[in-house]
Amino acid sequence: MAKSGLYVDVLLPLALPGAFTYHVDSGHAGRVEPGKRVIVQFGRRKYYSAIIYRVHYDEPKEYKTKPVQTVLDDQPVINSFQMRLWEWMAQYYMCTLGEVYKASLPSGLKLESETKVVYQPAFDEHAASLTEKEALILDVLKDENVLGLKELADKTGRKDVLPIVNSLMNKQALTVEEKLKDAYKPRKESFVKLNFGPEDEQMLNQTFKQLKNAPKQVEILMYLIKLLRNQGNDSDGFVPRQKLLKETSGGTSPLKGLIDKGVVIQEDREISRIGEGNHKQGGIKDLTSAQQEAYDQIQRGFEEKEVALLHGITSSGKTEIYIHLIREQLKKGNQVLYLLPEIALTSQIIHRLKAVFGEQVGVYHSKFPDNERVEVYQKLLNQHETDKFRVILGVRSSIFLPFSKLGLVIVDEEHENTYKQFDPAPRYHARDAAIMLARMHGAKTLLGTATPSIESYYNAKRGKYGLVELMTRYLDIQLPQILIGDILEAKKKKEMSSHFTPTLIENMDEALKNNEQIILFQNRRGFSPYMQCEQCGWIPECKHCDVSLTYHRRSNNLICHYCGYSVSVPQTCPACESQQIATRGFGTEKVEDEIPLFLPDARVKRMDLDSTRSRNAYENIIASFENHEIDILVGTQMVSKGLDFDNVSVVGILNADNMLNFPDFRAFERSYHLMAQVSGRAGRKKKQGRVVIQTSQPNHSIIKNVLENDFYGMYQSQLRERKEFMYPPYYRLVKILLKHRNREVLNDASELLKKELQKMFGYRVLGPQDPLIGRVQNYHLKHVIIKIEKEKSPSKSKELIRKITTKVQSSEKFKSLQVHYDVDPL
Numbered sequence: 020m021a022k023s024g025l026y027v028d029v030l031l032p033l034a035l036p037g038a039f040t041y042h043v044d045s046g047h048a049g050r051v052e053p054g055k056r057v058i059v060q061f062g063r064r065k066y067y068s069a070i071i072y073r074v075h076y077d078e079p080k081e082y083k084t085k086p087v088q089t090v091l092d093d094q095p096v097i098n099s100f101q102m103r104l105w106e107w108m109a110q111y112y113m114c115t116l117g118e119v120y121k122a123s124l125p126s127g128l129k130l131e132s133e134t135k136v137v138y139q140p141a142f143d144e145h146a147a148s149l150t151e152k153e154a155l156i157l158d159v160l161k162d163e164n165v166l167g168l169k170e171l172a173d174k175t176g177r178k179d180v181l182p183i184v185n186s187l188m189n190k191q192a193l194t195v196e197e198k199l200k201d202a203y204k205p206r207k208e209s210f211v212k213l214n215f216g217p218e219d220e221q222m223l224n225q226t227f228k229q230l231k232n233a234p235k236q237v238e239i240l241m242y243l244i245k246l247l248r249n250q251g252n253d254s255d256g257f258v259p260r261q262k263l264l265k266e267t268s269g270g271t272s273p274l275k276g277l278i279d280k281g282v283v284i285q286e287d288r289e290i291s292r293i294g295e296g297n298h299k300q301g302g303i304k305d306l307t308s309a310q311q312e313a314y315d316q317i318q319r320g321f322e323e324k325e326v327a328l329l330h331g332i333t334s335s336g337k338t339e340i341y342i343h344l345i346r347e348q349l350k351k352g353n354q355v356l357y358l359l360p361e362i363a364l365t366s367q368i369i370h371r372l373k374a375v376f377g378e379q380v381g382v383y384h385s386k387f388p389d390n391e392r393v394e395v396y397q398k399l400l401n402q403h404e405t406d407k408f409r410v411i412l413g414v415r416s417s418i419f420l421p422f423s424k425l426g427l428v429i430v431d432e433e434h435e436n437t438y439k440q441f442d443p444a445p446r447y448h449a450r451d452a453a454i455m456l457a458r459m460h461g462a463k464t465l466l467g468t469a470t471p472s473i474e475s476y477y478n479a480k481r482g483k484y485g486l487v488e489l490m491t492r493y494l495d496i497q498l499p500q501i502l503i504g505d506i507l508e509a510k511k512k513k514e515m516s517s518h519f520t521p522t523l524i525e526n527m528d529e530a531l532k533n534n535e536q537i538i539l540f541q542n543r544r545g546f547s548p549y550m551q552c553e554q555c556g557w558i559p560e561c562k563h564c565d566v567s568l569t570y571h572r573r574s575n576n577l578i579c580h581y582c583g584y585s586v587s588v589p590q591t592c593p594a595c596e597s598q599q600i601a602t603r604g605f606g607t608e609k610v611e612d613e614i615p616l617f618l619p620d621a622r623v624k625r626m627d628l629d630s631t632r633s634r635n636a637y638e639n640i641i642a643s644f645e646n647h648e649i650d651i652l653v654g655t656q657m658v659s660k661g662l663d664f665d666n667v668s669v670v671g672i673l674n675a676d677n678m679l680n681f682p683d684f685r686a687f688e689r690s691y692h693l694m695a696q697v698s699g700r701a702g703r704k705k706k707q708g709r710v711v712i713q714t715s716q717p718n719h720s721i722i723k724n725v726l727e728n729d730f731y732g733m734y735q736s737q738l739r740e741r742k743e744f745m746y747p748p749y750y751r752l753v754k755i756l757l758k759h760r761n762r763e764v765l766n767d768a769s770e771l772l773k774k775e776l777q778k779m780f781g782y783r784v785l786g787p788q789d790p791l792i793g794r795v796q797n798y799h800l801k802h803v804i805i806k807i808e809k810e811k812s813p814s815k816s817k818e819l820i821r822k823i824t825t826k827v828q829s830s831e832k833f834k835s836l837q838v839h840y841d842v843d844p845l
């Protein structure tokens with residue numbers, strides 16, 4: 020019974036619509052406030068930390084309310100900007116506020132009965148004064164090490180464990196368990212040092228004599244001596260090996276010579292987590308006149324418009340322009356959010372920002388441990404107390420951080436599709452949500468890329484966004500030369516070596532001879548996409564999904580890339596008992612394996628989802644490529660992202676056909692982006708690089724666009740098609756995803772839904788379609804797509820779509836039909 024008459028509506032981290040009302044006992048009445056967390060019971064025995072959405076005196080008439088168990092926070096953890104973003108997101112992306120809540124907070128800030136907590140052995144019980152309850156809970160946890168909150172409640176016989184766990188977490192006695200078991204390990208970096216003091220004249224003379232005929236070794240020696248003299252006494256004399264190689268001309272072999280002679284020593288050291296290393300301060304660079312002009316145009320654009328698009332070719336210095344814009348915001352006391360696509364977040368950019376802004380830079384990344392994400396979150400909540408983390412460098416989910424005074428949002432590589440969240444809801448596009456976030460703060464958004472998305476470029480051309488184009492590279496480094504490796508022709512002449520055309524092999528060969536590096540791009544991982552019986556054509560498929568299994572040679576397994584199901588390769592075909600089962604197509608693993616057949620001395624490494632499960636693995640591969648411990652890097656999309664390697668002279672795109680032939684209205688646009696971005700990795704500083712595109716369609720219009728570096732041509736031809744076939748940017752799409760275990764029921768439901776939708780939307784309803792993969796984890800899938808004219812109110816249309824769908828779902832026959840919405844699907 021509500022004695023005080025005070026109620027709160029709260030959001031639970033669940034996919035249920037709406038807020039739930041609880042009453043507030045007088046003991047808590049003074050402490051409830053929107054944005055604070057409370058513990059409430061939901062369902063029979065489950066407890067959650069919920070967010071207060073509204074405080075009021077309206078007693079619900081239909082049901083009896085439960086009480087708020089406790090109020091967790093003294094200050095709100097969700098501010099009013101965030102709440103507005105949540106509301107916009109739930110409405111625009113057709114999901115619940117609970118789902119947005121769940122996506123927004125790091126795990127440590129949203130406790131529920133299922134949450135597992137871990138004892139922190141480093142915690143000093145005697146130094147911290149624990150309450151009796153806290154001590155009791157910690158004792159139980161200490162014995163078990165890891166426990167779910169529900170078990171913890173059972174074992175201690177207490178119902179109120181959540182708030183106690185929360186306060187223990189604040190005291191750092193425990194943390195929430197991470198799903199990913201790949202805790203960050205520091206990566207190693209090589210350092211080198213002169214083996215004697217720079218004042219040791221005798222040693223110096225002797226060494227120089229010894230090096231009379233080795234000018235490149237002398238150059239390194241001189242460099243090290245100069246550095247030591249400049250650094251003074253407090254330095255230990257070690258220089259990062261990579262830095263030394265960058266700033267001297269000879270490459271790795273003269274350095275090796277010096278190490279072998281004992282003149283220089285090398286040591287591998289752990290460098291601490293990204294962000295805490297030593298960053299030389301002050302490194303802001305003057306803009307070139309072209310960059311300054313672009314900077315001014317951006318500023319002028321911001322005077323009239325909320326968003327500017329910076330279309331700047333690779334190496335034009337976009338990042339330098341961002342740095343100048345960030346500096347200006349910091350001077351005004353504003354916060355800046357710098358968004359990067361998920362897999363592009365590398366130490367390279369972190370170091371560049373830290374070098375200029377030091378402690379003010381915070382990094383927010385999904386692969387960082389949860390307690391670090393909590394720390395960034397809390398620092399931002401208390402931004403008024405600290406100068407730390409005024410610049411947040413982060414991936415998609417960092418739009419959910421508690422910004423209070425945002426002045427600028429930068430969306431780098433804005434065309435990237437990893438900005439879109441696919442699963443679970445909210446299925447949001449971080450670029451579009453970032454523009455909304457900035458608007459709420461009265462801030463500006465800068466979209467930057469070498470290859471704008473059709474949508475953004477269209478918005479810019481129409482004058483909705485400011486448009487700034489920067490078409491000169493820093494120091495006028497030449498754009499790479501692009502060559503075609505014609506697969507069909509090479510096959511006809513029997514000149515293919517496995518998957519390599521003579522053009523690609525010749526160029527690789529030459530690069531290796533010059534001690535230069537190579538990147539090979541193949542957009543499929545695994546050894547080969549699938550296997551097939553040569554007798555009867557049988558193809559092994561996943562038990563749970565309608566998809567062929569991918570062959571992984573290392574493990575000799577067939578693996579489903581959708582659900583992870585794996586089986587060993589069958590000896591004989593189950594259909595015809597033939598033993599001739601062959602591999603078809605090829606993935607990164609196969610490329611890696613085949614290179615030694617014709618380039619036996621090359622050091623090859625693969626970078627894809629399989630080889631970079633942990634954050635370290637990714638960093639390590641990049642570091643060893645930078646250190647030239649690898650000659651050839653073979654990879655998927657990952658290698659196309661904003662990496663800046665000085666010594667890469669050849670980039671090979673192994674198969675452009677499978678990108679171009681993908682059945683999707685964005686396939687051409689995406690192929691152009693990928694090829695142009697991958698090409699940008701070739702030949703950055705010293706000389707013109709080469710790109711070899713292998714294809715059997717050398718006359719394809721997109722290939723031509725790439726060859727001629729003709730972004731605008733690609734844009735115009737795509738725009739014509741989009742208009743003709745009614746796709747974005749002319750129409751908005753809402754995709755309804757339907758799921759059911761029974762195929763018949765699903766077919767009936769999707770047919771009915773289509774009919775009902777057609778009554779309102781007519782020919783603008785597409786489907787029902789079978790997605791590329793028609794069944795995943797034993798659920799059959801169908802899509803229905805609705806196209807909405809740009810002029811129509813999207814919110815009204817969405818409301819209508821939801822109403823019609825709910826009606827179909829509410830019939831008895833379809834009650835276990837699952838429905839998801841994907842707004843602006845990619």
Ligand code: ADP
Pocket residue numbers: 304305306307310331332333334335336337338339340493663
């Ligand atoms: P983008 O982001 O457009 O690919 P970057 O900002 O990474 O280009 O610049 C490419 C390279 O050129 C970087 O190594 C960067 O440090 C250097 N560079 C760009 N502009 C300048 C400048 N004004 N002064 C010194 N170096 C610059």
Ligand code: ZN
Pocket residue numbers: 552553554555556557592593594595596597
């Ligand atoms: Zn067979």
Ligand code: ZN
Pocket residue numbers: 561562563564579580581582583584795796
């Ligand atoms: Zn599967």
